[in-house]
Amino acid sequence: MKGIASFLKSIFLFKPEEPKKPFVLDDFEHRDGEDASDRTGDEGAGASLNRDEKEEKEKERKDEESIKNERKIRMVKPVSVNSSEAVDNREESDDGKDEVSGSLTTSLEVMKKRYSADINGDFKIREFKVRVKDKAYPAFICFFDGLVDSMVINSNILVPLMTLSVMPMDTEDRSVKDIIFSHLIPQNQIKMCKTYQEVVDEINFGGVGIFIDSLDAAFAADVKGWEHRTVEKPTSELNIRGPREAFIESIRANTALIRKILKDENLIMEDVLIGERSKTPCSIVYIKNIANSRLVDEVRKRLKSIKIAYLRDAAELEHFIEDDTFLPAPQILLTERPDRVAAYLSEGRVAVIVHGSPFVIVVPITFFNLIHSPEDYYLRYPYSTMLRFIRILGILITLFLPAVYLAITNYHQEMLPTDLLLAIASSREKVPFPTIVSIFIMEIAFELIREAGIRIPGPIGPTLSIVGGLILGQAAVSANLVSPILIIIVAVTGIGSFAVPDFSLGYSFRALRFIYILLAGFAGLLGISLGIFINFLLLMNAKSFGVPFFAPFAPKTTGKRTNTIFRAPLWKEEDRPDFLNPKDIKQQPFISRGWVKSEKGVESDGQENGDR
């Protein structure tokens, strides 16, 4: 239909030839648009069509394509068929050759144009002269003000090049490039770049580009020095005992925080760049002789195959690499504590650090890792067992309490003791809403208070939340809009949801709660059991990077199940988790406390047969 309409339109309504609309991003240069449409024409229309029909076809396509198709082509566009050479293709379409030219003026022109130096306010260029082998070469450095540490540039780059080059050194039969590179730039991270793109990449991330006349290479030094947070206490995973450092937004600081805990030369941090525009540096972190290499390959494969324009945060990366988007539980753990990441790494898991994000991704995880808190390891064994038990109780409460209340009071009244039942009945005498409606009202009000409380500024915030909750609740009871028992239930449910250590899992429970309430209103405890059945079936079916989600329990692995629901004392945890298939499964010997053995070899704590 649409084809006929546009055909008729093109016949009866004369339209001058439209300039070719670039159908990718608006700041795409016109040259590129030409090339782009040429390429589309070659691919899509085929060689047999003549130019007019080609234009018509393109017009039609531009007219009738939905935004989705445009986006698709937009995505494919700059990369084209040989997508692995993306960066170089773009350079080719720009200049043909990107090599650093020997002429300083050319380089200066290229840099200025590349960075639109006349409008880019923080791009700085400093020209100076370098004296090498009794000849003064003009040179310039270019950098982004604010991204670099000026003191380092001054003292390690400008001062040596401008002044120290007069110091005597052995320069007889070496090239200028070599002399400058080896002697004159005492900076610990410096790269010799043959193409402009390498220099540009370095400058974009806090480097300084050094161009010297008559050299066919440029230098790029790493002088990062932007403003960032200092290492502070973690905000979301608080603890009383144990270290209190948290990751910050800078990748090298984060890798350092991990490395200073695991001083292992087998700890590998592989670099990956994700994002076409943002080129966010990410690190795949693992311990080479523990982590399963197939797992590392899988992580690498997934990360390298992501094609997006701009990666903001580790949480966004989570969306791209998780197995199942619609599962009501996260399959990836995000943590901001280095000690936790180090513990997971030494079990054989893989971590991904994203620059600009204070959260680090840990894969693969099981459901039980989501209900562990880092403090479990820093408390003594009996307390941490009790705490885990309370946490599980909190999870059950937050998921099931309103639904069970609804089911019992509406369907199974005989379960309640008579006193309680009469109390509930009498408190409901004056309430106009049925129970399910008042539960929904209270739950939604509670969620609103919670959501709004995040955004209330300053000191008013917590006060208003508390006051709002209390007074709203009290006023609602006095106005006989809800029954007082319901306030207690909703409050306890809300408190229970904070007991879930993992942020993402807490959200999933908050959402699932409503589904359970609906099911309970429909069919009482039978509806709840249907919900539990389907929910757990979906969870059991899930996998996180090849590891089944309920791993030590659901497929019954042969390893010990010490650290799932309840912990074992640390000296008993001899094996790494079996489902990760690490290369080396033993992390502690059987007797990990040497002092337990007496000289004769018999354990001195009285157990003749040991813990076998």
Next chain:
Amino acid sequence: MDRKTEIGNFEAACILLNMISSKIILDFPRTVSEDAGSAAWLMVLLDSVVVYLLFLVISRLYRKFAGNDLLDVSEAAFGETGRIIAGIIFLIQFMYITHVVLRQFAEDIKVISLASTPVSVVILLFCAGMIVGAYLGIEAISRLHVIAIPLLAAAFLLILLFNIPRYDISKISPWLGLGIGAILKNGVINLSYFSELAALFFLMPFLKKKNSFGGVGRYGIFFSGLFLVLVSLCYLMVYQYPMSTEFFLPVYQMARTIKIGRFFSRIEPAFILIWASSAFLYLSSGLFFITYIFQRTFNLKYRKPLIVPFIILIFALSLLPENLYSTLQSEMHVYRLLSWLVTLILPIILLVIASTRAKSNKHREEARHD
């Protein structure tokens, strides 16, 4: 499925345990006490022992065909027609038991708590769970079994424990009940209570180690026999014959009278959660087996599209009986007469024929070589 699904031994044993023991929470104790009076537990004990021994025979014969399910065996025995016929027989058996159990569970829940809901709505609720379970396949179902069955077993034992003050050994007297003849005759027919053992023969290809089905079967039969004997024993110790033939949900009745102080009485709706979970697990495994048998019988490529037609069939069948008990009981009579033959005798026959055929083939091969 490009990747082969595998389930472990414990999971397969849990599936078997659930399928055979689900009838505890239906009217199993009542019907056995109808058959054998106060010696019902004795009859169930003898039945378990007989089934165990028969299974030992079957597993010995099966060793040659490890890793192949019963349809492959019947193909080896009688060729393609044999496979189709055996498949249809087992399909009918599974469909029968699934729809009868579905209707029973729905009716029981209706009596316990949802009295005014139309039975079709309750059956629909169960069907929703069945569809999800059968869709996700045996791997997910078996993993859920691993977590759920120990809890269900613990809850069941809790009911039995809480009733200890009411147990009275003299209620099991007279010791041989309605007579040895009744015990033996009804005992043979009541071997059908173990007819869900057929599920094990279809789980064989999924087991990780080919030869472990023997252990799985033995454990499954042992524990399910233990539970069946326990429940009939405890039920008769609380309600003597002939009062024991009156209650329609025996374990529910036992759970009703649990009273720990003034506060913890009347907690039997909590057991609805547990029984409904057992029901869901049973029914979704049943639907999985039905679709799986159908797929394997006719060598179809995909299993999942079969779910919708079969669920509609089962839903319609389960609504067929008009009034609950008399009709269900007469249906169960028919089933009980025949299904022990299907589950216990037919595999032996097939295995014997298949192994003789295999042996004769081998002889022929050897003869040809010479």
Next chain:
Amino acid sequence: MIKHIKTVLLLLVTISMVFTSGCFDAIEPDEMAYVVALGLDDGTDDNLIITLLLAVPIAVGVGPEPGEIDNATNMITVAAPTILGGINVINSLISKRVNFTQTKLIVISKELAEKGVERFINTFIRFREFRPDTYIGISRGRAEEFLKESKPVLEINPSKHFELVMESFKYTGFSSGSTIEEFYSKMECTCNEAVAVLLDISQIEETGDLAGVLANRKNSDGEVLEGDYTATDMPVVYENKVRQMGSAVFKGDKMVGELTGRETFYYLMVSGKLGEIRYTMPEPDIAAHSRAYVTLRLSRARKPEVRVKIKDDKPVVNIRISLEGDILAVTGNNDYSTGESLKKLENYASDYIRRDVVSFLEKTRDDFNSDICFIGKSVKKTFLFWEDWIKFNWTDKYKNAQFVVDVEVKIRRSGVMVKQVPVNQLKGDIK
């Protein structure tokens, strides 16, 4: 398009679930009227008079201050041939739905019980709402009067009141806790018969009437010990006129007689259900005739052993009862706390109880002809086949039974005092 169909269908299903929830079976707790007690009387022409005692939630629970409604219960009576049909009639006039799940007590009048209770008990067992642990009581007068006069005084919650009153048998022993299911189980058993609690309304207005009541009950020794009467003759003055004491004995499903409170003690002892009782008996030194009593706390030491031998079609029943207890009080001058006197007390107690138990058992055999003490259980154990047991017909043989009882009482402790020095020993006889 197909993708959207799935989400649309799912939405439809969810929304329809929201709107239909409440259509089936979801009843708000304040839409139901909870029955605390149920009374059954005999009406004219096959009709029953059904009395319901409904709890008023506002008086009991949170909400407006309790005390605004002075009556925590409401009573309503209907005449109908069947119980549930009558409830249907009641449902049409009160604002809420009648719900039996909180019923604690069912009172059946004596004349109705003598006609046979099977038809009601079957309803109670079959209908899901009746809990198996609801107590059954037989009232001498009309059940309606009984329920009208019962006013909880020590608490507001009427169901708690009934429940606690009925549970008192665990520590008084004056009645046997008969719940629906126990009653039904005993009724349907081929080897014993059922009992139920005996209830009545007191006619005593003031303390002056007490003497008259007791005068009617004097036994051969001229003394009326505690519990030696049924609910009708209890010498108690109390605001709440409800009385509970003794048991009603059934044969099959018809009531055939009554037991006094003390006889219920013996019933509990023989059937092995003794909890803890406070037992008064005259002191061993009868010569004193000084109306001195000893109060013991007795409880079961071991299960009673019952052995039955059949001699020429007559059962000879050997019962061995073991009790243990403490001395709670001694009113006379003799001190039985230690040594020889203790042994004397034990022997006397054993003999005294033994005599009473035998007379109780003979009363069940002669007056009631119903084996309520589970003696048939021991007989049934000796049978192998069901048909043989049915042919044996124990219920017929019971009337020829002979009882040989052996009671053994062991006194373990004697309260806080080990020795009691009587006053007249210190100060001489005070004339």
